[in-house]
């Protein structure tokens with residue numbers, strides 16, 4: 026099927042068709058047989074890949090279609106050219122010549138298209154390997170790129186149809202040689218025949234793809250090899266170094282999660298498949314490239330009688346090799362990729378392999394294949410990431426509960442386990458547990474969009490984390506006291522996390538379509554406004570921490586009858602304060618012309634981050650009760666937008682989202698790897714953490730130390746109005762028919778943001794994980810108190826004018842003292858909330874043990890300090906992703922996959938920190954903290 030000119034018949038003796046040599050005949054027969062196999066294999070691949078909507082195999086699906094076409098064409102175009110000369114039938118020859126020019130052109134276009142598809146698939150792999158920032162663009166434009174490839178193939182090869190004609194060969198009329206091929210005038214021009222046809226076409230379709238693919242492949246293989254230096258990785262896993270938050274989830278104290286390895290392994294399977302396909306392409310094309318180079322060099326030599334025979338054999342062989350590679354492609358897919366293997370199996374058997382045989386069975390069956398590594402489902406330090414180890418695991422759980430165990434590997438196949446065993450012996454890595462991986466039936470996804478980062482996590486229904494991805498998000502500080510975020514960055518980081526997590530799942534042989542439902546946990550109060558028509562935000566989001574509306578808040582307080590910030594506490598449970606969305610929205614309506622204009626056009630939309638994400642992901646404009654209850658526009662009693670509050674703050678109600686429960690189907694993903702999957706859970710992140718901790722009952726409380734610090738205590742179906750500076754908030758409503766459950770909340774503006782401040786502003790540390798080490802270098806703060814209220818104080822002072830102070834500095838004060846004072850500040854603030862909750866509950870509820878989670882609980886010293894300062898036990902769950910888990914629970918309930926009772930029985934395992942120290946010392950320290958807080962108050966005039 027090359028356009029090298031082998032079909033030209035200048036050398037044929039007049040009116041006599043030469044004998045077909047045996048090698049050519051054998052090649053025709055072999056090629057035809059292979060084309061039948063290829064036809065079956067490629068149509069099967071095409072059906073499987075298209076049916077199961079594996080968008081990441083988009084290019085391979087098109088490649089299979091293109092190759093199916095080529096397989097069909099092999100017989101009529103290549104084999105027939107020889108067969109007609111074997112049978113020497115005039116009618117056969119006439120039929121052949123009638124269709125040959127058009128089919129030959131179509132075949133050449135198809136081959137070039139296939140080549141370009143391989144280039145596109147390899148480029149995508151390359152971008153994944155180097156983690157290119159353009160990957161997302163590339164993925165969302167796959168269809169466009171494939172279209173361009175097809176157009177280019179047509180432009181380069183379509184002209185073949187006009188390059189030669191069949192002219193009558195008068196002297197041989199009535200014989201097999203009654204027609205002969207001649208080049209058209211077009212082919213004889215220099216610009217087309219030489220420059221385009223010879224140089225441009227050959228360079229673009231043969232030489233460039235060959236060299237480009239070699240280069241990319243070498244780079245990818247080189248990177249793969251680096252990744253396979255597992256020894257280095259495992260050393261990294263046991264070190265105390267941080268794991269970059271851009272690549273994976275956090276560390277937990279001195280127990281280190283090595284999810285970096287997870288990330289590296291996940292790329293390999295799909296990459297290996299691409300590499301293999303490219304290699305086979307390169308091998309099959311090597312001879313073609315050699316011929317092309319020789320044609321460049323000396324075409325006449327090739328056409329000379331002595332060499333023409335070999336030239337003919339060569340070109341036939343190139344075609345056979347090509348069809349051979351097409352025929353072996355199914356084998357490559359099946360051997361290299363478990364996901365495709367399962368799909369093929371499902372298709373051939375007509376039933377789900379997952380249900381019939383189970384994941385484990387399939388994995389075992391592949392243990393001798395070349396895809397062992399690819400079938401590894403690896404969960405590292407599961408006891409630290411997940412809650413409980415799955416009960417179904419085969420090894421004994423005492424082993425897993427041994428606190429010396431640093432690493433737990435969950436493996437698919439026993440031979441893989443042996444492979445690792447040998448590796449660990451070599452690198453002297455002990456304390457490793459191998460487990461067979463058994464996937465639970467249900468996978469639930471959770472988006473956790475926080476102030477510090479965006480995450481997407483996939484859990485099994487017992488809380489075990491299967492895969493996740495996390496990206497830090499920027500906070501913008503345009504003026505002191507102002508905090509903004511880019512809504513586009515919020516949605517983009519979320520979708521990128523989804524893409525990356527799905528990619529990891531696929532490399533475990535799990536299809537993202539197995540995620541049955543997705544929940545959202547989000548930073549609350551942060552206010553986003555956008556244009557319904559364009560779907561674009563009108564300005565940056567105003568973040569919950571922002572204090573630009575302090576003055577405005579005072580103006581509105583002055584407008585109330587009682588002139589009190591608590592005037593609406595009985596309606597909304599909240600004071601009039603810049604923290605909540607109402608004033609932020611009012612400010613945007615008053616100060617941003619684009620927002621005003623959009624409102625006048627009637628297409629303005631407001632939402633907290635959950636609404637924004639929901640709108641972008643599903644096209645639905647809604648929020649849930651927990652987020653609504655943070656706007657200062659929600660009536661706790663009527664469960665609806667309050668007309669009184671909307672009137673008071675002059676907020677047009679038509680821009681507000683519809684209020685829904687925390688667990689129901691809101692909509693389905695419009696696009697991406699989760700297209701069609703329902704979003705069925707939505708909670709503010711603090712309420713999600715309450716659910717995740719299993720705080721179902723009255724008096725159950727939890728604290729989350731994220732960017733801020735938030736303590737919530739379940740008050741049941743009763744909304745208690747606080748007398749001690751706490752907020753009354755909706756805890757959850759798990760289903761539109763279920764009752765709302767309420768909580769008292771202590772909100773702290775001081776949290777992980779102080780650690781970020783020490784990192785970014787003072788540069789005391791490079792990473793948050795360094796805090797513990799630096800703080801442990803000193804016994805105490807040497808009298809230093811740090812009140813890091815950069816944007817005012819929340820519970821219980823509610824003072825937006827407070828600003829951060831460090832008091833007690835001496836010549837002996839060091840960075841370590843200030844860092845330690847920062848950790849203690851968070852613990853003091855939390856203790857104040859604890860006391861306020863106990864007072865509001867009229868001391869009927871004593872919180873003896875505080876359930877804690879959030880980024881800061883990765884710091885063991887901080888947990889110890891919190892226990893010491895509060896004088897209570899602190900329990901941190903092994904699954905630190907509690908907010909996400911709470912959202913996943915809501916999503917499972919909302920999609921009616923599971924009942925509340927099912928989750929209620931599952932208790933996560935905790936690490937416990939006992940309170941140490943003297944209660945008198947505790948009281949003195951607390952009094953000094955309160956004194957420091959008083960000094961920080963009323964600062965910003």
Ligand SMILES: Nc1ncnc2c1ncn2[C@@H]1O[C@H](COP(=O)(O)OP(=O)(O)O)[C@@H](O)[C@H]1O
Nearest residue numbers: 475476477478731732777780793794880881884
């Ligand atoms: N080892 C650590 N010690 C102290 N603070 C930490 C540590 N690791 C993370 N943090 C802090 O935790 C915060 C992130 O917690 P996270 O729960 O992810 O926040 P969010 O939900 O707001 O995105 C960051 O502000 C970071 O400074």
Ligand SMILES: O=P(O)(O)OC[C@H](O)CO
Nearest residue numbers: 475476548549731732733
């Ligand atoms: O981003 P986080 O986790 O600190 O949570 C922010 C809170 O929801 C703000 O109310």
